[in-house]
Amino acid sequence: MxxxxxxxxxxxxxxxxxxxxxxxxxxxxFSMQDDxxxxxxxxxxxxxxxxxxxxxxxxxxxxxxxxxxxxxxxxxxxxxxxxxxxxxxxxxxxxxxxxxxxxxxxxxxxxxxxxxxxxxxxxxxxxxxxxxxxxxxxxxxxxxxxYYGANSYGVAEASKKYFNKEVWKLSLGECAMLAGLTQAPSSYEPSKYYTKAKKRQEIVLKSMYRYGSIDEKLMEEGIKETIDIYN
Structure with a gap:
């Protein structure tokens, strides 16, 4: 039943x-009739x-x-x-x-x-x-x-906010960290909760490996990568 x-x-x-x-x-x-x-x-x-x-x-x-x-x-x-x-x-x-x-x-x-x-x-x-x-x-x-947290909407703002660089210059580790933020931006905001953001980044990298986006070597490099965060 x-x-x-x-x-x-x-x-x-x-x-x-x-x-x-x-x-x-x-x-x-917005309207659905808009471009x-x-x-x-x-x-x-x-x-x-x-x-x-x-x-x-x-x-x-x-x-x-x-x-x-x-x-x-x-x-x-x-x-x-x-x-x-x-x-x-x-x-x-x-x-x-x-x-x-x-x-x-x-x-x-x-x-x-x-x-x-x-x-x-x-x-x-x-x-x-x-x-x-x-x-x-x-x-x-x-x-x-x-929304990526810290009043940052969109990848361009978030990339500048957290990594002080243009989005097209992001490394694998930085990309994975950004992607991990959208689930709970206030909980994983790296400028405040770097350790939690890093753990979430590892989950993202393992998911990328599991679904064939990266190989094991790249996954391990991304996990080990040092991320410089700007406040």
């Missing part, structure tokens, strides 16, 4: 999400194009945030199912199961409110974004708007 309930909830979330797909969603800043890349790049002086972002940073982000990013259509049914099981067991939303596309949708159009209504909107918007933009364009937008 409990398993049937979980399946029903999951089906309802997906069905309502497809209904959101057909709405022209907008807020005070989101043009709007973001014209309003963000540090907007960084995907070809200027290191492969290590892109791969590190995908390894820890959404390893099936290039194969799903906006949402990951396995992640949603896993999150639904946890949330039903806890009686509240503890896990989101969000893909990079869903996180982009939330950052541009929604709030951080933990509710099923927000999750449904997030899923519907993710489907629309996937239809309109390529995977690389989605990843580019995400990396330019995601």
């Amino acid at each position: 409990r398993k049937i309930k979980k399946i029903i909830v999951l089906i309802l979330i997906i069905v309502f999400s497809y209904n959101i797909y057909f709405l022209n969603f907008s807020n005070n800043n 989101l890349i043009e709007k973001l790049s014209s309003n963000m002086p540090n907007y960084t194009r995907i070809d200027k972002i290191p492969e290590y940073l892109k791969n590190a982000t995908i390894a820890v945030e959404d390893r099936r990013f290039y194969t799903h259509g906006g949402f990951d049914i396995r992640s949603i199912g896993r999150a639904a099981v946890v949330n039903l067991k806890e009686g509240e939303i503890k896990e989101g199961g969000s893909t990079i596309t869903q996180q982009l949708a939330k950052n541009l159009f929604l709030t951080n409110e933990k509710s099923y209504i927000r999750k449904i909107k997030e899923l519907g918007l993710a489907l629309k974004i996937e239809d309109k933009y390529s995977k690389d364009e989605i990843l580019e937008m995400y990396l330019n708007v995601v």
Whole structure:
């Protein structure tokens, strides 16, 4: 009975999400009718194009945030199912199961409110974004708007803030450390909690190795790398 309930909830979330797909969603800043890349790049002086972002940073982000990013259509049914099981067991939303596309949708159009209504909107918007933009364009937008802590939004700001360098000059270890921040920026902020940030970086590097982004030698070099942090 409990398993049937979980399946029903999951089906309802997906069905309502497809209904959101057909709405022209907008807020005070963005509309789905906008060219989101043009709007973001014209309003963000540090907007960084995907070809200027290191492969290590892109791969590190995908390894820890959404390893099936290039194969799903906006949402990951396995992640949603896993999150639904946890949330039903806890009686509240503890896990989101969000893909990079869903996180982009939330950052541009929604709030951080933990509710099923927000999750449904997030899923519907993710489907629309996937239809309109390529995977690389989605990843580019995400990396330019995601919060990295210390009042730093986007990879360009975060790279300058923590490492005092342009994002395209980041090393493997620095890329892995940045990618690790997005899960909990205030908890892993390296200028305050370097040891925790370093442990999180190791998790990212091991994930990159596990999913084939780097070999064992590079993983070990990244773990041993000394990171200079600027306050």
